[in-house]
Amino acid sequence: MATTSDFKNGLCLEIDNELYTIVQFLHVKPGKGPAFVRTKLKHLKTGKVVDKTFNAGARVNTARIERRPYQFLYKDDLGFHFMHKETFEQITITSDLIDAHELLVEGQEVEIVYHADSETPISCDLPPFVEMEVTYTEPGVKGDTTSTSAQKPATIETGAKVNVPLFINTGDKIKVDTRTKTYAERVK
Numbered sequence: 001m002a003t004t005s006d007f008k009n010g011l012c013l014e015i016d017n018e019l020y021t022i023v024q025f026l027h028v029k030p031g032k033g034p035a036f037v038r039t040k041l042k043h044l045k046t047g048k049v050v051d052k053t054f055n056a057g058a059r060v061n062t063a064r065i066e067r068r069p070y071q072f073l074y075k076d077d078l079g080f081h082f083m084h085k086e087t088f089e090q091i092t093i094t095s096d097l098i099d100a101h102e103l104l105v106e107g108q109e110v111e112i113v114y115h116a117d118s119e120t121p122i123s124c125d126l127p128p129f130v131e132m133e134v135t136y137t138e139p140g141v142k143g144d145t146t147s148t149s150a151q152k153p154a155t156i157e158t159g160a161k162v163n164v165p166l167f168i169n170t171g172d173k174i175k176v177d178t179r180t181k182t183y184a185e186r187v188k
Helices: none
Strands: 012-015 018-028 036-043 049-055 059-062 065-076 079-084 090-093 109-115 120-125 129-137 151-156 161-165 173-177 182-187
Touching: 065 120, 090 120, 129 161, 151 173, 161 173, 161 182
Parallel strands: none
Antiparallel strands: 012 018, 012 059, 018 036, 036 049, 065 079, 065 109, 079 090, 109 120, 129 151, 129 173, 151 161, 173 182
């Protein structure tokens, strides 16, 4: 149990048997009436962000979560297979627990978030950026556009499609943001 004075970003709360993490919070003390805490909570399974207000000093249940290092092995009909980096234990999780499963490459390191009390995986977090090779894109023609932000579709090594600037060619390595699934920069 914790009170609203214990709130900090990243704290995991259990509300109505669902797990949420605090993204943002603000203690508000209006001139009239009691103080309260306004929060933005992210649902750990769905990723949906909701607003919730708590009375100051209210008690809430906290949940203990752990982040464990894993390595992606392969994907088959059962799901995505991962191996713990220290114990070599293997687990299989479904694609609904992985935000950007189309950006997973064999051998990639990830963090799997576990609910420590029930030992169940909640989500799989990829690193913020991954480096991928462009397997196919149409060649960009000089003078093709007047805009400096023109983009074209490209297929990367995992088969996912990403919009890239016109100067990117087949065979180039690019950095992709796993949170937004967009092009970040070219890797030299």
